[in-house]
Structures are given as structure tokens and as C-alpha cells.
Amino acid sequence: MFHIVLVEPEIPQNTGNIARTCAATGSVLHLVKPLGFDISESAVRRAGLDYWQYTDVRVHENLEEAFLALRGMPCFFFTTKAETCYADINYPAECALFFGKETKGLDEELLVKNKEGCVRIPMAGERRSLNLSNSVAVALYEALRQNAFGGLEKKGALHRLKW
Numbered sequence: 001m002f003h004i005v006l007v008e009p010e011i012p013q014n015t016g017n018i019a020r021t022c023a024a025t026g027s028v029l030h031l032v033k034p035l036g037f038d039i040s041e042s043a044v045r046r047a048g049l050d051y052w053q054y055t056d057v058r059v060h061e062n063l064e065e066a067f068l069a070l071r072g073m074p075c076f077f078f079t080t081k082a083e084t085c086y087a088d089i090n091y092p093a094e095c096a097l098f099f100g101k102e103t104k105g106l107d108e109e110l111l112v113k114n115k116e117g118c119v120r121i122p123m124a125g126e127r128r129s130l131n132l133s134n135s136v137a138v139a140l141y142e143a144l145r146q147n148a149f150g151g152l153e154k155k156g157a158l159h160r161l162k163w
Contacts, residue, residue: 005098030060076098079106
């Protein structure tokens with residue numbers, strides 16, 4: 001099982017897309033406060049997030065609380081500042097993938113403390129970053145691929161069609 005940790009996410013649409021990806025993959029979504037939006041039941045229903053009920057969402061008051069919930073689990077920190085490519089890492093079947101807020105990424109102090117776990121997604125030239133929900137999808141599916149997709153169904157409805 002993979003754990004996606006969003007530290008102080010700001011944009012509700014990104015978090016909604018990530019929640020959908022977590023629902024589709026059976027991954028746990030951890031949200032570290034403060035959040036830039038409301039995730040109350042009425043707000044989620046109003047936003048039309050019909051897959052939210054299939055997502056295991058855990059909200060943490062701060063980063064320390066999140067680390068406590070994930071204690072003993074290998075952690076990887078996605079940042080444009082890392083030297084190591086995300087595809088050069090061996091992801092264990094249970095680990096946590098950390099992503100920072102859209103405007104600033106992960107805190108510099110957190111990255112320095114966890115330098116050995118910092119990874120980046122390659123980009124052309126001096127591009128600032130990928131969209132947060134795209135970054136999560138890229139990273140999560142690489143971890144899933146390395147672990148034989150963790151029991152996810154590999155065949156779609158197309159294989160059931162009669163030709």
C-alpha cells in the first residue's frame with residue numbers, strides 16, 4: 001500500500017484529482033494542515049467528488065503528526081531541488097511519497113533533514129515544476145509498476161469485447 005502525503009495543499013482541484021488517483025489505486029491520501037480549502041462532507045458533495053467515498057483520506061494537524069502515523073515507513077520527498085531521479089529509486093511495497101504545496105513545494109528544512117530520500121522528476125530546461133496532481137500520478141504509478149501494480153486489475157473492459 002502506498003501513502004501519498006500532501007503537505008499544506010492549496011488548490012482543491014489538484015487535491016481532488018489526487019484523491020481520485022488514490023481511489024483508483026487503493027492508496028492512502030494524507031493531508032497535512034493547513035489546507036487551502038474545505039473538505040467537509042458538504043463541500044466535497046458540492047464539488048461533485050463522487051469518488052471521495054472510495055478514498056482513504058487521513059488529515060493531520062501538522063507534519064509531526066503525519067510522521068507519527070507513518071513511523072517506520074520509508075519516505076520519499078519529491079522536489080525539483082533533488083539530484084536523484086525518481087525512476088532510479090527502488091520503492092518498497094509500502095512507502096510514503098511526500099509532495100509540497102503548489103506555490104513553494106516542500107520546506108527546505110524538511111528536505112535537508114531527509115536528503116537521502118529526496119527525488120525529482122526530470123523536466124526540460126529551467127521549467128519550474130509539473131502540476132501537483134500530475135507529479136503524484138507519475139510517482140505513484142512508477143512505484144506501482146515496480147511492485148507489479150500491487151494487485152490492480154491490468155485488463156480493461158476492452159478485453160471482454162467480442163471482435
